[in-house]
Amino acid sequence: MTFNRSVRRKATRHKPARPQAADDDNFKLMLDAVRDYAIFKLTETGIVTTWNTGAQRLKGYSAGEIIGKHFSVFYPSDKIEMGWPEEELRRAIATGQYAEEGWRVKKDGSLFWASVVISAIRNSAGEVTGFAKVTRDMTERRRLEELEASSRRMNEFLALLSHELRNPLAPIRNAVGVLQRVASPGPEILERTKTVIDRQLTHVTRLVDDLLEAGRITTGKVKVHTAPIRIQDVVDRAVEGLQTQAESKGQALDVRMPDEPLHVQADHARLVQVFQNLLDNAFKYTPAGGRIQLEVLSEDRFVSIRVKDNGRGIEAQSLDSVFDLFVQEKDPTSAKDEGGLGIGLTLARSLVELHGGRIQAHSPGRGLGSTFTVSLPVLERTSPPEQGAYPLQHYGASVLKVLVVDDNEDSADSMAMLLEVDGHTVKTAYGGTQAVDIAAAFQPELILLDLxxxxxTGYEAIPLLRDAVRNDHLLVAAMTGYGLEADKARTSAAGFDAHLTKPVDLRALEAVLTLAQERKESGKKLH
Known part of the structure; x- marks a missing residue:
């Protein structure tokens, strides 16, 4: 028997082909959703043709502002001058893809450390029709890598620190020994010992300040409080603080600045610190009779400050590491220990980068001098800076009644002596309870109070002291070894009128004395 088997086949349904335009739209939506990467396309000559949300977020330009412009706008001026943007395109064509890390510029002129990948786009004939570029901000990763590298040098640094702190303590101890052994020291001995002690204490204070700053860098606690300032004012203050150092070594310091004011958005005190570190570095590594030049230049969207010397110079292989924490390039031929902790240049770079700028080192080689260049975004439009924003205040001959409170008796007594030399009436207390008793009878116009x-503590004592004196014009200044901005905010919130960081800077002390005298005079007028 034969059977006929009919086979039924299921019809296959084909979906219509998706239009290419729809795919392109979805791809564009996907790119726009990426926020951590700047992804955009360039023509074969480097003109920007597309722009995603991540690019706007990272670089600051909207699509309408940047499309149609050449991508070299993202590069620092020195890279543009050397033709680096075009060189990157040539390398991408040669290998298909080029990747690098380096500084790039945002719309506001600030710099960031970028990871960049450029891929050449070719048509079916193999001809280059453009480029795809992906950029990521790696500034934070770069800083972390540098910090990790610095921690490996910590043991060596601690040994160096011990050495550096003992160096200035030795001449101080010797000078004090001279004063102890001479019954009636004459003017010459007093002048010599005074100079030694003052110079070495200044050195110790700077070492401690640098250590604290290094700690703030490693914990990410360095803060800048910016305002529109004239870069010429910053340079003047930095030079003012170090002019004596140059003169003591017979070095010439040549400062060149344009007459036209150049403004930057910056923290005045922090930039002074940057240039003082660079100048101090130049003085240290330039021999007696050498020449140091500081020049301020306006370059495109930046103001550049160059510190150039004709001193020892830097080996080519060391240029990349001179800014690393605790790194110092030693001169094997030098018979003299040049000293230092290897912190100053690290601080300078960190502070410059916090201002959206950058710092570079250049040297033709050993014995041929060095140049350090700081570049900061220039502030195009600004209101004139307030005159007298950083005056040196001096107090007059008016006598104040001052109570110094410190449980360290040497600290209290030496501060009292310093004030008595200038004619003030001073009493000391070595504890809070004693200070309250003395204040009630003494009725001081100024209290310098240890915390x-x-x-x-000083925080517990201040309300009791104010209650004991009962004078609305009384000025109470905190006197402490804690000098962070958070510490100053805490003393202000606790009712202190001023904050002096130990060892107390004489300029800061003068300012407090001036303020106390002004309060005293205003109190007299009211009565």
Missing amino acids: SMPLM
């Missing part, structure tokens, strides 16, 4: 005292 970290046993039994009763």
Whole structure:
């Protein structure tokens, strides 16, 4: 028997082909959703043709502002001058893809450390029709890598620190020994010992300040408080603080600045610190009779400050590491220990980068001098800076009644002596309870109050002292080894009128004395 088997086949349904335009739209939506990467396309000559949300977020330009412009706008001026943007395109064509890391410029002129990949786009005939570019901000990763590298040098640094702190302590101890052994030291001995002690204490203070700053860098606590300032004012203040150092070594310091004011958005005190570190570095590595030049230049969207010397110079292989924490390039031929902790240049770079700028080192080689260049975004439009924003205040001959409170008796007594030399009437107290008793009878017009005292801290003592004096014009200044911005905010919130960081800078002390005298005079007028 034969059977006929009919086979039924299921019809296959074909979906219509998706239009290419729809795919392109979806791809564009996907790119726009990427926020951590700047992804955009360039023509074969480097003109920007597309722009995603991540690019706007990272670089600051909207699509309408950047499409149609050449991508060299993202590069620092020195890279543009050397033709680096075009060189990157040539390398991408040669290998298909080129990747690098380096500084790039945002719309506001600030710099960031970028990871960049450029891929050549070719048509079916193999001809280059453009480029795809992906950029990511790696500034934070770069800083972390540098910090990790610096921690490996910590043991060596601690040994160096011990050495550096003992160096200035030795001449101080010797000078004090001279004063102890001479019954009636004459003017010459007093002048010599005074100079030694003052110079070495300044050195110790700077070492401690640098250590604190290094700690803030490693914990990410360095802050800048910016305002529109004239770069010429910053340079003047930096030079003012170090002119004596150059003169003591017979070095010439040549400062060149344009007459036209150049403004930057910056923290005045922090930039002074940057240029003082660079100048101090130049003085240290330039021999007696050498020449140091500081020049301020306006370059495109930046103001550049160059510190150039004709000193020891830097080996080519060391140029990349001179800014690393705790790194110093030693001169094997030098018979003299040049000293230092290897912190100053690290601080300078960190502070410059916090301002959206950058710092570079250049040297033709050993014995041929060095040049350090700081570039900061120039502020095109600004209101004139307030005159007298950083005056040197001096107090007059008016006598104040001052109470110095410190559980460290040497600290209290030496501050009292310093004030008595200028004619003020001073009493000392070595604890909070004693200070309250003395204040009630003495009725001081100014109290310099230590914070970290046993039994009763300065924070606990201040309301009791104000209650004991009962004078609305009384000025109470905190006197402490803690000098961070958070510490100053805390003392202000606790009712202190001023904050002096130990060792107390004489300029800061003068300012407090001036303010106390002004309050005293205003109190007299009211009565």
